[in-house]
Amino acid sequence: MNANSLTIEETPHTVQSIHDAILERICLLDFHPGQQLKEADLAAEFGVSRTPIRDALSRITHLNLIETRNGVGTVVKELSNQKIADVYTTRLELAPLIGTLSTTEITPVHLDRIQDLILRAKNLEVEKNSRSYVLINHELHQLLCDLISNSVLRSFWRQAYYQAASVWYRIFDIAGEDSIPSLINELTELQSALKNQDLIAVGHIQRIYIGYGYTRIQQYLFDNKTK
Amino acid sequence: MNANSLTIEETPHTVQSIHDAILERICLLDFHPGQQLKEADLAAEFGVSRTPIRDALSRITHLNLIETRNGVGTVVKELSNQKIADVYTTRLELAPLIGTLSTTEITPVHLDRIQDLILRAKNLEVEKNSRSYVLINHELHQLLCDLISNSVLRSFWRQAYYQAASVWYRIFDIAGEDSIPSLINELTELQSALKNQDLIAVGHIQRIYIGYGYTRIQQYLFDNKTK
DNA sequence: ACCTCTCAAGCTGTATACAGCTGTGTTAAT
DNA sequence: ATTAACACAGCTGTATACAGCTTGAGAGGT
Numbered sequence: 001m002n003a004n005s006l007t008i009e010e011t012p013h014t015v016q017s018i019h020d021a022i023l024e025r026i027c028l029l030d031f032h033p034g035q036q037l038k039e040a041d042l043a044a045e046f047g048v049s050r051t052p053i054r055d056a057l058s059r060i061t062h063l064n065l066i067e068t069r070n071g072v073g074t075v076v077k078e079l080s081n082q083k084i085a086d087v088y089t090t091r092l093e094l095a096p097l098i099g100t101l102s103t104t105e106i107t108p109v110h111l112d113r114i115q116d117l118i119l120r121a122k123n124l125e126v127e128k129n130s131r132s133y134v135l136i137n138h139e140l141h142q143l144l145c146d147l148i149s150n151s152v153l154r155s156f157w158r159q160a161y162y163q164a165a166s167v168w169y170r171i172f173d174i175a176g177e178d179s180i181p182s183l184i185n186e187l188t189e190l191q192s193a194l195k196n197q198d199l200i201a202v203g204h205i206q207r208i209y210i211g212y213g214y215t216r217i218q219q220y221l222f223d224n225k226t227k
Numbered sequence: 228m229n230a231n232s233l234t235i236e237e238t239p240h241t242v243q244s245i246h247d248a249i250l251e252r253i254c255l256l257d258f259h260p261g262q263q264l265k266e267a268d269l270a271a272e273f274g275v276s277r278t279p280i281r282d283a284l285s286r287i288t289h290l291n292l293i294e295t296r297n298g299v300g301t302v303v304k305e306l307s308n309q310k311i312a313d314v315y316t317t318r319l320e321l322a323p324l325i326g327t328l329s330t331t332e333i334t335p336v337h338l339d340r341i342q343d344l345i346l347r348a349k350n351l352e353v354e355k356n357s358r359s360y361v362l363i364n365h366e367l368h369q370l371l372c373d374l375i376s377n378s379v380l381r382s383f384w385r386q387a388y389y390q391a392a393s394v395w396y397r398i399f400d401i402a403g404e405d406s407i408p409s410l411i412n413e414l415t416e417l418q419s420a421l422k423n424q425d426l427i428a429v430g431h432i433q434r435i436y437i438g439y440g441y442t443r444i445q446q447y448l449f450d451n452k453t454k
Numbered sequence: 455a456c457c458t459c460t461c462a463a464g465c466t467g468t469a470t471a472c473a474g475c476t477g478t479g480t481t482a483a484t
Numbered sequence: 485a486t487t488a489a490c491a492c493a494g495c496t497g498t499a500t501a502c503a504g505c506t507t508g509a510g511a512g513g514t
Contacts, residue, residue: 015497026374036465038464038465038466039465039466040464040465043344044466048498048499049498049499049500050466050498050500051497051498051499051500052497052498054282054466054467055281055285057285057495058282058285059285059286059289062286062289062382064378064382068466069465069466069502069505069506070281070466070467070505070506071464071465071466071467071504071505071506071507072464072465072466072505072506072507073464073465073506074466075463075465081377082378083378086377086378086380087330087379089377089379090324090328090377090380093324093327093328093380097317097320100320101316101317101320150313150316150317151309151310151313152310152313152314152315152316152317152387153292153317153320153391155289155291155386156317156383159383160379160384163379163388199495210333242467263495265494265495265496266495266496267494267495275468275469276468276470277467277468277469277470277496278467278468278469278470279467279468281496281497282467295473295496295497296475296476296495297474297476297493297495297496297497298474298475298476298477298494298495298496298497299475299476299477299495299496300494300495300496301495301496
């Protein structure tokens with residue numbers, strides 16, 4: 001009943017925050033492939049005009065996750081099997097570079113963060129929750145980005161992650177049982193590597209688990225489509 | 228004096244064409260580092276409103292080549308030595324992937340294009356021309372992109388190229404004598420590899436000559452700044 | 455029943471007006 | 485002479501109105 005708490009302005013939305021919000025929704029499948037995104041609706045929701053919405057969408061376009069056609073609208077792209085393969089083969093190659101191109105020192109803060117993620121991942125086995133799974137992966141991704149000292153590689157790693165994420169997360173709903181122990185193992189191995197200040201190992205671990213993820217995608221997406 | 232030829236509308240500028248034009252100017256150093264780009268001026272020049280200009284600039288921003296600050300303006304970024312190093316080390320790693328991730332078949336058209344580039348490069352020795360040098364490299368880059376079948380790698384290769392180009396081309400004005408024979412050798416070796424349908428070799432050749440280019444940058448940019 | 459044409463609804467693309475921010479130069483007080 | 489405050493010029497950021505494109509529904513002819 002406090003009028004102030006109702007009318008209080010949340011942090012004003014910047015183009016960047018809108019960009020991040022939309023991107024996260026695409027990853028979380030709140031915006032599913034094929035769905036139409038109307039600039040006017042998003043503008044109303046975020047409480048801004050179409051201008052900043054258009055700006056945010058324009059930046060997402062180059063990630064190849066949405067497509068805007070004049071007179072029609074903006075739709076979330078359905079990635080072709082070929083594109084998915086392209087994203088994954090590239091990620092497989094980029095992963096080892098995390099180790100070879102990075103010189104970041106691992107601090108206790110990093111170790112705390114991965115420890116937290118491990119606990120949350122183990123909790124996933126009890127309470128199987130799609131959103132939690134995605135958020136844990138998001139934060140793991142953020143942690144890894146913080147370890148990549150090469151700014152260009154970091155940018156590419158981010159881009160490839162977001163292109164893969166929406167596909168990859170769709171698998172969880174189908175094969176969550178496989179995904180959760182795999183995530184826990186990945187986190188545990190990463191923890192060991194971080195404790196040893198071994199970024200080379202971090203890169204290889206990433207490479208391995210991206211491979212596992214890609215295998216699951218091939219099993220559950222590609223095979224189902226061809227049968 | 229033909230009124231038609233004066234009033235004839237050139238192809239109407241799209242956001243993409245404006246984006247490409249501005250990006251090329253940055254690479255060609257028509258827009259030099261530190262220079263301020265005013266949206267209103269660009270809008271007047273391209274005969275459009277600020278809206279599409281802003282859209283184009285927004286897309287270039289993520290290449291880390293320009294920076295826009297509210298109330299101040301948009302300036303062409305001066306890449307720090309660290310950023311330059313990041314771009315080059317990443318390009319060195321990406322180059323071999325051209326070969327390992329590509330399955331494109333080389334056609335006579337490709338061979339014609341590289342033959343043309345070789346001739347034009349040899350002509351550079353007679354008429355040393357900075358713009359021609361840049362344009363030859365641009366077209367070589369385009370040719371290589373056409374050979375990369377992995378769409379994600381192609382995107383990253385492009386991005387890294389544009390980030391490197393403006394720095395790299397600046398060297399030509401200082402050390403054109405070194406750059407021209409190096410370019411001719413690179414083109415000739417690429418021609419041989421293409422004739423053999425050897426994309427793996429193409430990747431390694433790129434890797435080698437990017438290394439040469441980086442060495443020149445270190446000599447002429449980094450050394451000069453520290454002495 | 456079917457095909458075609460037309461038109462209108464609804465979206466994105468663009469132009470324009472205005473709000474807000476920043477740096478600079480000027481002015482006044484000390 | 486120096487410094488601090490202030491106002492203004494000029495830029496980007498946002499809102500809004502309008503133009504242009506695309507699609508689908510419906511009317512009308514066959």
